[in-house]
Amino acid sequence: MKVPTDRKYSETHEWYLIDDDNVTVGITQYAADELTDITYVELPEVGTTVAAGDQLGEVESVKATSEIFTAVGGEVIEVNTALVDHPELINDDAFEEGWIVKIRPNSTEPLTALLDAKEYRLYVRNAG
Amino acid sequence: MTDTALKTPLYETHLAAGARMVEFAGWLMPVQFAGIREEHVYTRTACSVFDVSHMGRLKLTGDDCESLLNYLCTRNLAGAETGRSYYSHMCREDGGILDDLIVSRFESYWGIVCNGVNREKIFAWLSKHSPGTDVTIEDQTLSTAMVAIQGPKTMELASEIVDADLCSMKRYRFRVFELMGMPVSVYRSGYTGEDGFEVVVPGGFVKLLLPKLLGTKDRPHPVIKPAGLGARDTLRIEAGMPLYGHELTEQWDSLTAGQGWCVDLTKDFVGAEPMRKLREQGLPRRLVGLQLEGRRIARQHYKVYSGDQEAGEVTSGTLSPTLSKSIAMALIASEHTGEGTCLTVEIGGKRVAAKVVKLPFYKRPK
Numbered sequence: 001m002k003v004p005t006d007r008k009y010s011e012t013h014e015w016y017l018i019d020d021d022n023v024t025v026g027i028t029q030y031a032a033d034e035l036t037d038i039t040y041v042e043l044p045e046v047g048t049t050v051a052a053g054d055q056l057g058e059v060e061s062v063k064a065t066s067e068i069f070t071a072v073g074g075e076v077i078e079v080n081t082a083l084v085d086h087p088e089l090i091n092d093d094a095f096e097e098g099w100i101v102k103i104r105p106n107s108t109e110p111l112t113a114l115l116d117a118k119e120y121r122l123y124v125r126n127a128g
Numbered sequence: 129m130t131d132t133a134l135k136t137p138l139y140e141t142h143l144a145a146g147a148r149m150v151e152f153a154g155w156l157m158p159v160q161f162a163g164i165r166e167e168h169v170y171t172r173t174a175c176s177v178f179d180v181s182h183m184g185r186l187k188l189t190g191d192d193c194e195s196l197l198n199y200l201c202t203r204n205l206a207g208a209e210t211g212r213s214y215y216s217h218m219c220r221e222d223g224g225i226l227d228d229l230i231v232s233r234f235e236s237y238w239g240i241v242c243n244g245v246n247r248e249k250i251f252a253w254l255s256k257h258s259p260g261t262d263v264t265i266e267d268q269t270l271s272t273a274m275v276a277i278q279g280p281k282t283m284e285l286a287s288e289i290v291d292a293d294l295c296s297m298k299r300y301r302f303r304v305f306e307l308m309g310m311p312v313s314v315y316r317s318g319y320t321g322e323d324g325f326e327v328v329v330p331g332g333f334v335k336l337l338l339p340k341l342l343g344t345k346d347r348p349h350p351v352i353k354p355a356g357l358g359a360r361d362t363l364r365i366e367a368g369m370p371l372y373g374h375e376l377t378e379q380w381d382s383l384t385a386g387q388g389w390c391v392d393l394t395k396d397f398v399g400a401e402p403m404r405k406l407r408e409q410g411l412p413r414r415l416v417g418l419q420l421e422g423r424r425i426a427r428q429h430y431k432v433y434s435g436d437q438e439a440g441e442v443t444s445g446t447l448s449p450t451l452s453k454s455i456a457m458a459l460i461a462s463e464h465t466g467e468g469t470c471l472t473v474e475i476g477g478k479r480v481a482a483k484v485v486k487l488p489f490y491k492r493p494k
Contacts, residue, residue: 036160
């Protein structure tokens with residue numbers, strides 16, 4: 001199972017990558033594989049203000065609809081518009097091409113409580 | 129997954145092939161191998177094999193089989209021909225659908241293939257009505273296995289399965305062959321909208337048969353690939369075929385479910401009376417096809433509206449891989465079921481535009 005070590009993970013299977021002042025959010029490859037073929041991604045609008053724990057959007061697959069949450073609050077500064085026509089990018093490459101939103105966080109403090117790659121791996125193994 | 133889930137004889141084979149398994153109708157079944165979409169497209173363009181051993185397989189023997197089945201089935205089975213299969217429903221007295229099934233007339237007995245989830249219910253229903261008749265019911269589900277071979281390339285590959293002319297066999301006909309000394313029933317039927325076969329064999333024997341179809345790990349078959357229940361579901365939705373628990377339930381009858389073609393109201397059968405009344409008075413609701421705007425999937429129980437008025441609910445939906453459109457089947461108040469009627473479906477708190485369209489969504493090219 002691919003779990004990059006450069007980022008943080010939530011138990012709801014989102015990943016958070018801090019670069020410069022922004023946090024990029026996506027869902028893990030494990031989550032994408034579990035959902036199977038992703039057919040639709042509901043994205044927030046750029047400029048939206050979100051609070052930690054808010055729902056960011058939804059990912060839909062043939063099998064199920066799944067909500068995407070954010071562990072950090074802040075302003076949505078960019079969304080991956082490529083997902084509108086190619087939601088399958090998340091299946092193909094959940095950690096890079098399949099990123100979902102970029103947030104300018106109020107604080108990165110909530111991220112410290114999240115799982116690192118090793119802990120996420122363990123979490124998935126135990127949950128599975 | 130519960131410990132009590134049943135495993136088909138192909139369980140280990142699926143695991144070795146990298147299948148993702150899910151519990152379905154009390155069985156551990158492969159939901160996908162390469163991916164639902166990929167398997168779907170492959171079935172529409174080439175040939176796939178599905179393990180459908182979870183389907184119930186009952187054998188009925190005795191002189192009164194025909195009269196009992198004709199009394200319990202919506203389809204008229206009087207004078208059923210040997211070598212033919214008949215799609216039918218069984219209903220409760222109030223018309224509620226107990227199951228949809230395929231009844232096959234063998235030379236000296238009758239066969240029923242019913243839904244896995246309804247196997248025990250149908251066995252009990254038959255048993256309840258058989259006292260005083262010459263009918264013996266045997267559940268052969270656990271001692272046999274069943275695979276479906278589906279897709280436009282199936283016919284040209286058929287000779288690899290049995291050394292016989294299967295191409296001349298018409299749809300909903302079947303034959304029993306002997307293969308390596310084992311009885312093999314080959315039906316020209318399926319649940320994908322494609323041409324193909326469904327094959328029933330003695331349980332353990334399917335492990336010998338499958339390599340013939342799929343090849344081995346080192347030498348896979350050049351054409352035939354495995355497919356799972358996920359693709360089976362999206363294929364049957366495109367083909368407008370009903371699924372028990374979705375389009376067919378005990379809450380409504382066969383006419384409402386749009387399956388009036390398999391109901392013969394001129395004969396006497398369990399559930400006929402309420403259906404005659406419905407036919408006379410007109411159906412208050414009907415099953416229709418919907419085509420939605422956008423890519424969102426309308427799932428079972430999502431509400432359908434006409435303006436602000438609730439018009440019904442979705443029974444099944446998917447993003448059609450063949451049409452690249454969001455499609456659904458829905459049970460709708462009859463006044464809103466005309467082709468082209470504009471409705472909306474509530475998805476994730478938003479109203480998505482939908483249009484009533486003819487079923488099926490997909491028809492295979494002849």
